[in-house]
Amino acid sequence: MSNLDSVLGAIDADLDNSLSRLFELLRIRSISTDPAYKADCRQAADWLVKDLASFGFQASVRDTAGHPMVVAHHQGASADAPHVLFYGHYDVQPVDPLDLWHDDPFAPAVKTGETGRKIITGRGAADDKGQLMTFVEACRAWKAATGGLPCKVTILFEGEEESGSPSLKPFLKANQAELKADFALVCDTGMWDVETPAISTALRGLVGDEITVRAADRDLHSGLYGGAAANPIHILAKILADLHDDSGRVTIPGFYDGVEETPADVRATWEKLGRGADTFLSDIGLSIPAGEKGRSVLELTWARPTAEVNGISGGYEGEGFKTVIAAEASAKVSFRLVHSQDPVKIRAGFRDFVRARIPADCSVEFTEHGSSPAIHLPYDSPLLQKAKTALSEEWPNEAVMIAMGGSIPIVGDFQKMLGMDSLLVGFGLPDDRVHSPNEKYEMSSFHGGQRSWARILDALAR
CATH class of the missing domain: 3.40.630.10 (Zn peptidases)
Known part of the structure; x- marks a missing residue:
C-alpha cells in the first residue's frame, strides 16, 4: 500500500x-x-x-x-x-x-x-x-x-x-x-x-472612485435658472453614459492596456460547463446580456474588465416633488480589472476622462476607495x-x-x-x-x- x-x-x-x-x-x-x-x-x-x-x-x-x-x-x-x-x-x-x-x-x-x-x-x-x-x-x-x-x-x-x-x-x-x-x-x-x-x-482586481460634480454655489429654482445654469446631474449623467460605447466596450483611453484574449481552448472548456446567458441571468430575472458584445457570460465575468456605476445621488431625493437644480451630484464607480491592467493607470485615466467633460465654470472632486491588481x-x-x-x-x-x-x-x-x-x-x-x-x-x-x-x-x- x-x-x-x-x-x-x-x-x-x-x-x-x-x-x-x-x-x-x-x-x-x-x-x-x-x-x-x-x-x-x-x-x-x-x-x-x-x-x-x-x-x-x-x-x-x-x-x-x-x-x-x-x-x-x-x-x-x-x-x-x-x-x-x-x-x-x-x-x-x-x-x-x-x-x-x-x-x-x-x-x-x-x-x-x-x-x-x-x-x-x-x-x-x-x-x-x-x-x-x-x-x-x-x-x-x-x-x-x-x-x-x-x-x-x-x-x-x-x-x-x-x-x-x-x-x-x-x-x-x-x-x-x-x-x-x-x-x-x-x-x-x-x-x-x-x-x-x-x-x-x-x-479580478478592483479600483473604486467617487466623483462629485459641483456647479452653482447653491441649489437653484428650476423656473428661474433652468436652461441657463449648468445642471451637475446632467453633466454627471453624460459622463457616466460616455463610459461605454454601443458595443459595450469601455471608452477610457488606454483602458484595455494589459488585457489579453482568453485562449480559444480555455473558452471552449468554459462553454462546455453549460452556463450560458439563459441560465446565468434567469436566476436574477433577466435574459439579455449586457457588457461587450459577442462574448459569453463566463468570459464577461471571469476574464474581461468592467466599469460599473454603483451609486448615484444629487438633487431632491425626499418624498414628493421639488423643482430644483442641484448644486452638486455624485456617483460611485468601480472597475474590475484583469490580467496586467495597472490600477494606478486606470484611476488616472478615469479621472482625466471625467475632467475633460467638466465645463469651465464647474468643478469636480474625487474620493479614492481602494485598489488591487488582478x-x-x-x-x-x-x-x-x-x-x-x-x-x-x-x-x-x-x-x-x-x-x-x-x-x-x-x-x-x-x-x-x-x-x-x-x-x-x-x-x-x-x-x-x-x-x-x-x-x-x-x-x-x-x-x-x-x-x-x-x-x-x-x-x-x-
Missing part, C-alpha cells in the same frame, strides 16, 4: 472524529465584526493552536491590534520538500436575522438537506471553518499514517477576514521572512458543482496541472479551471508582499448560504475536501 493510500484510509476511518472536532470549532461564536465577541475570537484561535499542536505543529497565537492570528509550522519529509503556506480564517459573519434560522446557528448538526444529501449546518460550516479544517484533517491523516508531512507546511489563520482584515497587511509585513513559502494554498473558494472540483486560476496564474502552470490531476482522481468529474469575477485581497497581498502565487482550491457550493441564515456545508465537501488536500500535498511533493 502506498503512503497516499494509507493516508486516504486514515481519513475515511477518522471521519466521525474529524466531524466532532469541526463541531467543537463551529460552536465557538467567533464573530469578528462585533466587539462583544472578542473573547470568542480568541477562544477560536486558542482552540486551533491546541488542535494543531496535538499532532506535531509548532503553533502559536499571535496578537495584533485586532483579533489574533494563528501561525503554525511543520517540517516536510525532506530538506528539499516544497514549502506551502495554507491560509484560512476562523472568524464568521453575524447571524442576524436570527429568526430566519431553522436552528441555533452555533449548534452544528448533520442533517439531510433538500437534495437528499447529508449536510453540516451552522454558522461557519462553509465559510470558512469547514473549509480550513479539510486541510487540517488532511495533515493530521498524513501524520497518523506516515509519521510526517510530504511538504513543509506553514499555516496562517486570521480572525478578521469577515470585517475587512485590518490587521493582516501589517502582520504580513512584520513577518515576511517567517511566512514566505514557495506558494500559498487558499481554501476560501468553491466547486463547480457537487461532483466537479474547480481550481480558480484568476481573480491575479492570474498561467493556464499551463505546473502547480495548476498537479492540482488538477490530484482533484480529478478524487471526484467523479474532472477538475475544471475557472476564474472568479470578484477579488480575494489576501491573494494579491501574498503576491505583492511575499512574492508568492496562490493555488485556490475550495469545496463550497453555490447553495451553501454563505453569509445568510441556515448556512450549510455538504458532508461530501468535508470528506472529499480532506481526501483532496491529501492528494494535492502528495502531488506537490512529487
Whole structure:
C-alpha cells in the first residue's frame, strides 16, 4: 500500500472524529465584526493552536491590534520538500436575522438537506471553518499514517477576514521572512458543482472612485435658472453614459492596456460547463446580456474588465416633488480589472476622462476607495496541472479551471508582499448560504475536501 493510500484510509476511518472536532470549532461564536465577541475570537484561535499542536505543529497565537492570528509550522519529509503556506480564517459573519434560522446557528448538526444529501449546518460550516479544517484533517491523516508531512507546511489563520482584515497587511509585513513559502494554498473558494472540483486560476482586481460634480454655489429654482445654469446631474449623467460605447466596450483611453484574449481552448472548456446567458441571468430575472458584445457570460465575468456605476445621488431625493437644480451630484464607480491592467493607470485615466467633460465654470472632486491588481496564474502552470490531476482522481468529474469575477485581497497581498502565487482550491457550493441564515456545508465537501488536500500535498511533493 502506498503512503497516499494509507493516508486516504486514515481519513475515511477518522471521519466521525474529524466531524466532532469541526463541531467543537463551529460552536465557538467567533464573530469578528462585533466587539462583544472578542473573547470568542480568541477562544477560536486558542482552540486551533491546541488542535494543531496535538499532532506535531509548532503553533502559536499571535496578537495584533485586532483579533489574533494563528501561525503554525511543520517540517516536510525532506530538506528539499516544497514549502506551502495554507491560509484560512476562523472568524464568521453575524447571524442576524436570527429568526430566519431553522436552528441555533452555533449548534452544528448533520442533517439531510433538500437534495437528499447529508449536510453540516451552522454558522461557519462553509465559510470558512469547514473549509480550513479539510486541510487540517488532511495533515493530521498524513501524520497518523506516515509519521510526517510530504511538504513543509506553514499555516496562517486570521480572525478578521469577515470585517475587512485590518490587521493582516501589517502582520504580513512584520513577518515576511517567517511566512514566505514557495506558494500559498487558499481554501476560501468553491466547486463547480457537487461532483466537479474547480481550481480558480484568476481573480479580478478592483479600483473604486467617487466623483462629485459641483456647479452653482447653491441649489437653484428650476423656473428661474433652468436652461441657463449648468445642471451637475446632467453633466454627471453624460459622463457616466460616455463610459461605454454601443458595443459595450469601455471608452477610457488606454483602458484595455494589459488585457489579453482568453485562449480559444480555455473558452471552449468554459462553454462546455453549460452556463450560458439563459441560465446565468434567469436566476436574477433577466435574459439579455449586457457588457461587450459577442462574448459569453463566463468570459464577461471571469476574464474581461468592467466599469460599473454603483451609486448615484444629487438633487431632491425626499418624498414628493421639488423643482430644483442641484448644486452638486455624485456617483460611485468601480472597475474590475484583469490580467496586467495597472490600477494606478486606470484611476488616472478615469479621472482625466471625467475632467475633460467638466465645463469651465464647474468643478469636480474625487474620493479614492481602494485598489488591487488582478491575479492570474498561467493556464499551463505546473502547480495548476498537479492540482488538477490530484482533484480529478478524487471526484467523479474532472477538475475544471475557472476564474472568479470578484477579488480575494489576501491573494494579491501574498503576491505583492511575499512574492508568492496562490493555488485556490475550495469545496463550497453555490447553495451553501454563505453569509445568510441556515448556512450549510455538504458532508461530501468535508470528506472529499480532506481526501483532496491529501492528494494535492502528495502531488506537490512529487
